[in-house]
Amino acid sequence: MAAEMAEQPAVLAGLASRRLEIIERVRAVVPEPLNGIVLIARGSSDHAAIYGRYVLQPAAARPVVLAAPSLHTLYNSPLHCPGYLAVAVSQSGRTPEIVTVLERHMAAGATGIAVTNDPGSPLAELAQTTIELGAGDERAVPATKTFTSELAAFAIVAEALGEVPWGSEDWAALPSALTDVLEDLEPARRVAEGLAGAEGLISVGRGYLFSVALEAALKLKETTSLLAEGYSAADLRHGPVAVIERDFPVLAFSAPGPAAGDMNELTEWLALTRGARIYKAAPRADAQLPLPPGVPEALMPIPAVVRAQQVAHELALHKGMNPDAPEGLTKITPTI
Amino acid sequence: MAAEMAEQPAVLAGLASRRLEIIERVRAVVPEPLNGIVLIARGSSDHAAIYGRYVLQPAAARPVVLAAPSLHTLYNSPLHCPGYLAVAVSQSGRTPEIVTVLERHMAAGATGIAVTNDPGSPLAELAQTTIELGAGDERAVPATKTFTSELAAFAIVAEALGEVPWGSEDWAALPSALTDVLEDLEPARRVAEGLAGAEGLISVGRGYLFSVALEAALKLKETTSLLAEGYSAADLRHGPVAVIERDFPVLAFSAPGPAAGDMNELTEWLALTRGARIYKAAPRADAQLPLPPGVPEALMPIPAVVRAQQVAHELALHKGMNPDAPEGLTKITPTI
Numbered sequence: 001m002a003a004e005m006a007e008q009p010a011v012l013a014g015l016a017s018r019r020l021e022i023i024e025r026v027r028a029v030v031p032e033p034l035n036g037i038v039l040i041a042r043g044s045s046d047h048a049a050i051y052g053r054y055v056l057q058p059a060a061a062r063p064v065v066l067a068a069p070s071l072h073t074l075y076n077s078p079l080h081c082p083g084y085l086a087v088a089v090s091q092s093g094r095t096p097e098i099v100t101v102l103e104r105h106m107a108a109g110a111t112g113i114a115v116t117n118d119p120g121s122p123l124a125e126l127a128q129t130t131i132e133l134g135a136g137d138e139r140a141v142p143a144t145k146t147f148t149s150e151l152a153a154f155a156i157v158a159e160a161l162g163e164v165p166w167g168s169e170d171w172a173a174l175p176s177a178l179t180d181v182l183e184d185l186e187p188a189r190r191v192a193e194g195l196a197g198a199e200g201l202i203s204v205g206r207g208y209l210f211s212v213a214l215e216a217a218l219k220l221k222e223t224t225s226l227l228a229e230g231y232s233a234a235d236l237r238h239g240p241v242a243v244i245e246r247d248f249p250v251l252a253f254s255a256p257g258p259a260a261g262d263m264n265e266l267t268e269w270l271a272l273t274r275g276a277r278i279y280k281a282a283p284r285a286d287a288q289l290p291l292p293p294g295v296p297e298a299l300m301p302i303p304a305v306v307r308a309q310q311v312a313h314e315l316a317l318h319k320g321m322n323p324d325a326p327e328g329l330t331k332i333t334p335t336i
Numbered sequence: 337m338a339a340e341m342a343e344q345p346a347v348l349a350g351l352a353s354r355r356l357e358i359i360e361r362v363r364a365v366v367p368e369p370l371n372g373i374v375l376i377a378r379g380s381s382d383h384a385a386i387y388g389r390y391v392l393q394p395a396a397a398r399p400v401v402l403a404a405p406s407l408h409t410l411y412n413s414p415l416h417c418p419g420y421l422a423v424a425v426s427q428s429g430r431t432p433e434i435v436t437v438l439e440r441h442m443a444a445g446a447t448g449i450a451v452t453n454d455p456g457s458p459l460a461e462l463a464q465t466t467i468e469l470g471a472g473d474e475r476a477v478p479a480t481k482t483f484t485s486e487l488a489a490f491a492i493v494a495e496a497l498g499e500v501p502w503g504s505e506d507w508a509a510l511p512s513a514l515t516d517v518l519e520d521l522e523p524a525r526r527v528a529e530g531l532a533g534a535e536g537l538i539s540v541g542r543g544y545l546f547s548v549a550l551e552a553a554l555k556l557k558e559t560t561s562l563l564a565e566g567y568s569a570a571d572l573r574h575g576p577v578a579v580i581e582r583d584f585p586v587l588a589f590s591a592p593g594p595a596a597g598d599m600n601e602l603t604e605w606l607a608l609t610r611g612a613r614i615y616k617a618a619p620r621a622d623a624q625l626p627l628p629p630g631v632p633e634a635l636m637p638i639p640a641v642v643r644a645q646q647v648a649h650e651l652a653l654h655k656g657m658n659p660d661a662p663e664g665l666t667k668i669t670p671t672i
Contacts, residue, residue: 035371035372035419036371036372036399036401036417038399042570042571042574043571043574043575044574044575046571053404053407054404054407054411057404057407057413057415058407058411058413058414061413061414061415061416062415062416062417063372063374063401063403063415063417063420064401065372065399065400065401066402067399068389068390068393069570070542070543070546070568070570070594070595071389071390071393071394071543074542074543074594074595074598075390075394075543075594076594077393077394077397078394078397079393079397079398079399080397080398081372081398081399083371084399097570141575142575199535199536199563200535200536200563206406206410207406207407207410207411210406218575218576221575221576221578221579222575222576222578223578225578225579225581226579227535227536227563227565227579229563229565232406234378234405234406234433235378235379235382238378238379238380239379239380239477239478239554239557239558239662239665240554240557240558241665242557242558242559242561242662242663242665243557243561243562243563245561258410258411258412259406259410262410326575326578327578329575329577329578
């Protein structure tokens, strides 16, 4: 896991270097007129798809659906979706349900794009065009470099569809910003020490960073067996906040932008009224997990999730667990 | 909470008695051609919307989007969605973000339907037509009768859009099936006793019952502060299963149908390989939480969630907590 985490700046730089070529290929297949967008994914890739929704909808100005695979694999739902763009994400390109669900959408009129690490996989063969992650073999069970490259792939698809709140200079700066985060392990170590005795944790984000809250919770569950749950700041207020008692740890992701005010209000309120122990991941001096300054909010999920990976990895080591191969998990999960 | 739970058979019977009139009104506003469906909700209503996706997509044969409110309330995303049907759900009809998000979709070309308890609310005034839940005042913070009536409302909208796997006779039988469940409190009491010392819980379902797994976890969090998380059977296998250690309680919802095989396999595997303590809610003699026989899988979420309400209520009492007004929660959550 640590070795694959360390490859992330190079993988991202590689993907960014193919950006214009990918944008051109995506533009060539986008339906005209575009009726809607469907994202097809599971597990970590589903969290990447949640990020995808936040970058794709503003760029394309179209509703973005996260597909419910069982509607197709179990219930054989009829479907009619001409003019839709369907983006299916699978690291291996071999998860049977992802292939099946993309197939159904394409048979129902959608144009298919595959996002995968393996351009020779069934998913890539099926799609009209493929975005190769180029992340190389991922051996550790917890996805790290494939996850950040999936985020980048969605950001690039968004560029193909319309206006986005970042530019070429941000892509150019991102790899070294990631390297800085990766080389600065001490903050994650301290947070991991603080979490050593925790029985549960809530991670929270809003907007673009909601996906990171979900992925952080999954990384912690996978590698440390900690009962961690990810929420959007808004959903957390609708009831789940009841589980937060004195000293309950909350991992809060935020970045300057429209969601920052809501996040600050939430964390202050949680600390004040419920005595929550807040760990902030933000580009701020007082954050327990500092994020790189100057990264646009919409791309901040990439360095932010690296912070979450570090915390999960350090906490696993602290607990004497093997972060590469958590007990009972396998790399490809053959769900139906 | 208990008093409102007890009203559910009557509320459902009332809604079912207005079924044909509602179907007619919905049919009169459905766009032709229909490009897609957007559901707008938060909290418990968002779980009802997840159920909605499973009944609406097969009936309408169109992709169903669960809207991300912050895209509109915080990021002011542009949107173009002519030919979409937008269904917004809010018990009070006054949650500002739900009203705003429906407004944006209607301004972008969608037809709006409001599902609410208050036909005089801003949400109802905005929509082209309103489905009144008729659930009466809900005073307890945890939604119960409004949740089951929202499920029924989505089922009725599905009938307006196309073929559904249930009929009039199923609506006729449902209220008394619910009464039977409500009068049979002993199973929930025993499960609550079993959960008294638990530090966490995972609830799981697949397909139609995935929504119940989510709502069960929310009810438990709200009323008992138990760190409960809901999963689909497929997502649980993708990593989160790592938190399940010996004796960890798993609440599994299933019903005869295409998802039953997957659920049985999952629970057997969890018990065998991880030593999970499985509590089954199913229409089976060996289920700890028996569900009524003869209810079609697609309507089973209604009695199944009543079982979850019972467990949450009994566990709250067992822990000496007040299920009607959990500490720190309010009935209307004014998220932005």
